[in-house]
Amino acid sequence: MRNDIERVLIDEAVIQRRLDAMAAAIDRDFPPGPLVVIILLKGALVFAADLLRRVGRPIAIECLNVASYHGATASSGKVDFLDCQFPEVRGRQVLLLDDILDTGRTLHAVIERLRQEGAVRVRSAVLLAKDKPRAAAVSVEYVGFEIGDEFVVGYGLDYLGHYRNLPFVGVLKAAVVARMGAAGGMAG
Ligand code: 5GP
Numbered sequence: 001m002r003n004d005i006e007r008v009l010i011d012e013a014v015i016q017r018r019l020d021a022m023a024a025a026i027d028r029d030f031p032p033g034p035l036v037v038i039i040l041l042k043g044a045l046v047f048a049a050d051l052l053r054r055v056g057r058p059i060a061i062e063c064l065n066v067a068s069y070h071g072a073t074a075s076s077g078k079v080d081f082l083d084c085q086f087p088e089v090r091g092r093q094v095l096l097l098d099d100i101l102d103t104g105r106t107l108h109a110v111i112e113r114l115r116q117e118g119a120v121r122v123r124s125a126v127l128l129a130k131d132k133p134r135a136a137a138v139s140v141e142y143v144g145f146e147i148g149d150e151f152v153v154g155y156g157l158d159y160l161g162h163y164r165n166l167p168f169v170g171v172l173k174a175a176v177v178a179r180m181g182a183a184g185g186m187a188g
């Protein structure tokens, strides 16, 4: 798995240090009162597990399954809600966690839905934000790292279902992307 990586972009120790600061900011910023953390599956799982253990205040955890990528390395432009039930957020403040901010469509759609469902305050945290224009306007309060506009894997992020358990964020070798893409995601 490690052999498939062309370049490590953000190593494990750097990520962990950054999470200390993000958790401290979250602890400081949210007024007292019930806080629901919504984890966008599956990409934000690893980030959420490490971040939330640093948060000192009581939280409830919910997960949300949304799809915007459908296995490719470019956004499809459509966001689907895959769960049959939406978490109960009426009257509660919400911290939304995602792995990466790319076009902004995912967070835009989820934030909109949270407002419709009656959440009183919604803030978002992402591990990564791509430095590019957003297709959908979205404000994200907590950003771990700004990265260039390239496809990354690791620390929760996948390519065709693989690489989520790498402890760092990296870029795949072009030959690996081509080989796995051609094999319909079964290789690697
Ligand atoms: P957006 O809706 O902002 O375009 O995209 C957000 C979602 O697309 C993320 O939650 C993530 O699942 C996926 N995504 C965007 N960029 C990347 C990337 O570089 N690598 C991976 N693995 N997923 C990405």
Ligand code: MG
Pocket: 040, 041, 042, 043, 044, 098, 099, 100
């Ligand atoms: Mg995602």
